[in-house]
Amino acid sequence: xxxxxxxxxxxxxxxxxxxxxxxxxxxxxxxxxxxxxxxxxxxxxxxxxxxxxxxxxxxxxxxxxxxxxxxxxxxxxxxxxxxxxxxxxxxxxxxxxxxxxxxxxxxxxxxxxxxxxxxxxxxxxxxxxxxxxxxxxxxxxxxxxxxxxxxxxxxxxxxxxxxxxxxxxxxxxxxxxxxxxxxxxxxxxxxxxxxxxxxxxxxxxxxxxxxxxxxxxxxxxxxxxxxxxxxxxxxxxxxxxxxxxxxxxxxxxxxxxxxxxxxxxxxxxxxxxxxxxxxxxxxxxxxxxxxxxxxxxxxxxxxxxxxxxxxxxxxxxxxxxxxxxxxxxxxxxxxxxxxxxxxxxxxxxxxxxxxxxxxxxxxxxxxxxxxxxxxxxxxxxxxxxxxxxxxxxxxxxxxxxxxxxxxxxxxxxxxxxxxxxxxxxxxxxxxxxxxxxxxxxxxxxxxxxxxxxxxxxxxxxxxxxxxxxxxxxxxxxxxxxxxx
Amino acid sequence: xxxxxxxxxxxxxxxxxxxxxxxxxxxxxxxxxxxxxxxxxxxxxxxxxxxxxxxxxxxxxxxxxxxxxxxxxxxxxxxxxxxxxxxxxxxxxxxxxxxxxxxxxxxxxxxxxxxx
Numbered sequence: 037x038x039x040x041x042x043x044x045x046x047x048x049x050x051x052x053x054x055x056x057x058x059x060x061x062x063x064x065x066x067x068x069x070x071x072x073x074x075x076x077x078x079x080x081x082x083x084x085x086x087x088x089x090x091x092x093x094x095x096x097x098x099x100x101x102x103x104x105x106x107x108x109x110x111x112x113x114x115x116x117x118x119x120x121x122x123x124x125x126x127x128x129x130x131x132x133x134x135x136x137x138x139x140x141x142x143x144x145x146x147x148x149x150x151x152x153x154x155x156x157x158x159x160x161x162x163x164x165x166x167x168x169x170x171x172x173x174x175x176x177x178x179x180x181x182x183x184x185x186x187x188x189x190x191x192x193x194x195x196x197x198x199x200x201x202x203x204x205x206x207x208x209x210x211x212x213x214x215x216x217x218x219x220x221x222x223x224x225x226x227x228x229x230x231x232x233x234x235x236x237x238x239x240x241x242x243x244x245x246x247x248x249x250x251x252x253x254x255x256x257x258x259x260x261x262x263x264x265x266x267x268x269x270x271x272x273x274x275x276x277x278x279x280x281x282x283x284x285x286x287x288x289x290x291x292x293x294x295x296x297x298x299x300x301x302x303x304x305x306x307x308x309x310x311x312x313x314x315x316x317x318x319x320x321x322x323x324x325x326x327x328x329x330x331x332x333x334x335x336x337x338x339x340x341x342x343x344x345x346x347x348x349x350x351x352x353x354x355x356x357x358x359x360x361x362x363x364x365x366x367x368x369x370x371x372x373x374x375x376x377x378x379x380x381x382x383x384x385x386x387x388x389x390x391x392x393x394x395x396x397x398x399x400x401x402x403x404x405x406x407x408x409x410x411x412x413x414x415x416x417x418x419x420x421x422x423x424x425x426x427x428x429x430x431x432x433x434x435x436x437x438x439x440x441x442x443x444x445x446x447x448x449x450x451x452x453x454x455x456x457x458x459x460x461x462x463x464x465x466x467x468x469x470x471x472x473x474x475x476x477x478x479x480x481x482x483x484x485x486x487x488x489x490x491x492x493x494x495x496x497x498x499x500x501x502x503x504x505x506x507x508x509x510x511x512x513x514x515x516x517x518x519x520x
Numbered sequence: 521x522x523x524x525x526x527x528x529x530x531x532x533x534x535x536x537x538x539x540x541x542x543x544x545x546x547x548x549x550x551x552x553x554x555x556x557x558x559x560x561x562x563x564x565x566x567x568x569x570x571x572x573x574x575x576x577x578x579x580x581x582x583x584x585x586x587x588x589x590x591x592x593x594x595x596x597x598x599x600x601x602x603x604x605x606x607x608x609x610x611x612x613x614x615x616x617x618x619x620x621x622x623x624x625x626x627x628x629x630x631x632x633x634x635x636x
Contacts, residue, residue, distance in 0.1 A: 203551045208603070213617050222600065231595040236615055237603040256603060256610040336555075337593045343558050344586035350565035351579040358572045 078155070085153040092151045097123065097162065098170055101143045114139065116147060116162070125149070127164040135167060136275040136306075144170035169276070182284055183309060191291045192312040198296045200316055200328060203336070204264030206233035207328060208257040208295065210250060213238035217271040217300070217321040224325035228332040235263060241270035246280035251289035258294045266293060267324045268310065269300030278302050281310035290314055300324035468500035486511045541584050549585075551592050558585040 075083070099116030106112050110129030115122050125147060139145065148166040153159070186192065207225065211217050213236060225232060237253035240246045250268065257266055268290065270278070280286060281301045287309045290297045299314035300321040311317040318324035331339075468474065475483035476496045483495060493508040540548035549557060561582040564570055570578060602615035 201552065203555070205551060213602075213615070218617075231593075231598060233598055233601070235601045235603055235612055236617075238615075238617075253603065256605070260603065260610040260612070333593055337590070340555070340558070340586050340589045340593065343562050344582065346562045347558075347565050347579055347582035347586070350562065350568070351575050354565070354568060354570070354572060354575040357568070 077158075081153055081155045081158060085155065088151040088153060094148065094150060094165075095162075096146060096148050098144070098146045099123065101139055101141055101145055104139055104141050112139065112164075114141075116145070124159055124161040125164050126161060127167060131165050137169060139167060146170050146173060172275070179282060186284070186287055186309065186313070191287065192309075196291075196315075198315045200296050200298065201264045202331075204232070204328060206235065206263045208235045208237065208260070208263040208266040210237045210239055210253045210257060210266060210268040211270055211300075211321070212241045215271055217241075217269060220271075220320070220322040221267065221300075221325045224322050225329060228326065228329035230333060232329075232333075233262075235260065242273065242277045242280055247283035247285045250280060251285040254286075254289040254293055254297070263295055265296045265298065265328060267298045267300055267318075267321070267328065268314070269298075269318070269321050269324060270302060271321065272302035275306070278306075278308060281308040283309075286310055287313045298324045298327060468498065474498040486513055539588075541581075541588055549588075551589065554585050554589055558582055558589065561585070 097116060099118050102115045102117050102122070104112070104114040110132070112125075112127040112132065114125050114127075116125055117123070146168050147162060147164045149162040149164040152161050152163050154161055190196065209218065209221055211221070218236065222234065225234060235257070237257055239249040239253045241250065254266065254268060257263060268281075268286075270281070272278075278301055281299070290299070290310060290313045296315040297313075298316045298318055299308070299311045300318040300323065301308050301310055302320070307317070316324075316327060318327055474497070476498065477483060477488065478494060478496070481488070483489065489495070489508045489511050491508055491510055495506050495508060497504045497506055540550070541554060543549045543553055543557070561578050565575060565578055565582070600615040600617075601612035602617075604611055604613055
């Protein structure tokens with residue numbers, strides 16, 4: 037309804053549907069032909085009420101609270117007064133949601149509301165829609181101006197926000213050394229990450245100078261070094277209590293902080309400028325402590341142990357796998373072939389040894405045959421020489437073989453030792469070892485028959501070890517067994 | 521503020537417990553880097569693409585890292601430090617207001633230790 041509407045000649049019923057309708061005008065104003073217009077009370081009150089509503093749809097008024105009553109219904113009744121006047125006020129529960137302080141007598145306030153005339157009592161009053169401490173209006177205007185300015189500088193930009201270190205070793209707290217905030221912070225930090233270093237910068241968080249103290253503490257925390265992040269905040273409170281966290285000095289200190297900052301201001305829904313400029317905003321100090329201890333120490337410990345166990349398992353698996361591969365490789369042809377090769381060489385050695393032994397036996401037989409015909413041509417020393425040459429040859433073969441086999445087996449060595457023993461058994465020396473002796477004439481001929489001797493013949497006797505000279509005393513020719 | 525003083529101040533905040541294993545750049549690893557390294561090692565080991573020698577070397581490194589991490593996590597409770605001004609530079613000292621510790625904090629620690 038516009039202010040410029042003409043007033044209707046007859047008061048209408050209630051102009052505000054929300055309010056109690058004006059009592060119906062039961063009788064029109066009495067027309068006294070000779071006198072002034074006479075109104076009914078209801079009609080007059082309704083008309084004034086209408087006039088108030090249309091003339092001042094909404095007003096701001098400043099005054100001191102007096103006679104404050106807070107009814108159980110939740111509604112508030114009080115008066116605003118100044119030196120010259122009193123204004124009755126009502127403030128219904130619904131309007132109190134935005135109230136950020138507890139009104140009390142003597143408090144200077146500014147009220148926004150609608151003027152009303154309470155018909156049943158004929159009382160002129162203000163229905164208060166908003167109430168704030170006096171002077172806060174100017175503050176808010178300045179605040180909004182500053183907020184716009186800082187926002188224009190980009191201080192609140194999301195791009196400026198830095199991630200918090202996931203595992204801060206040391207945390208700085210900028211808050212009051214007394215009160216719920218520090219208790220909550222320490223309690224949650226200790227519960228979720230015991231042993232984490234905490235440095236507290238004790239500051240006043242409200243009252244004059246608080247903002248400067250907070251800003252200076254943030255700067256000093258940054259200069260201290262060794263810290264990984266800061267929590268800046270305080271417990272809940274009224275708008276004025278929290279005001280320091282809206283001040284430019286604090287906002288700029290947070291913006292300038294090298295360390296990431298978590299803001300933790302109160303239990304209020306209102307967002308402070310400190311919240312806007314901080315890298316992370318927590319609703320309460322406890323919430324801030326939880327944010328910086330996520331994951332908790334117990335979670336991380338569990339992760340570390342799981343990782344260590346997985347590393348152990350994976351390595352054990354790898355070793356097992358290597359062992360399997362080794363076993364498989366051993367079973368493969370290439371490896372078996374090496375074994376075969378050794379076996380083949382051993383066999384060849386045996387064959388050679390046999391052939392060697394046989395050839396030696398043949399040589400001996402031949403030598404023996406020659407000895408019959410050409411007695412004296414065969415010198416035992418030469419025979420021994422040949423044998424040892426053969427043995428040497430065999431040794432060379434054996435050495436080559438063993439080289440080829442690369443570290444021959446003990447069994448093979450044993451076999452070759454046996455072969456050598458067999459070989460040596462055929463040596464005439466071995467025969468001498470058995471107790472026989474070799475009788476030779478001075479010309480070196482071997483004595484095979486008594487007929488080669490006469491009494492007085494000087495002979496040489498060769499034993500396995502040593503020689504002796506002897507003279508024949510008698511001879512006796514053997515009978516039928518005379519050799520050709 | 522001289523760099524030396526800064527280092528002193530830092531020492532009062534973060535005294536070293538177990539020496540941190542060195543990273544690829546030779547500098548001691550931070551907790552976070554050590555944890556990342558351990559995760560990478562486990563990933564490599566589980567990939568199974570390493571030689572046996574590499575696996576065992578990595579495994580040993582993983583064991584060193586996990587010991588360091590556990591030692592870091594198991595550090596004893598330290599008192600809260602208070603930021604003060606000393607000779608015009610920020611410094612710390614034990615905070616006197618830290619006496620009223622929560623009684624259940626010790627219980628939590630014991631529970632943790634049992635899990636160790």
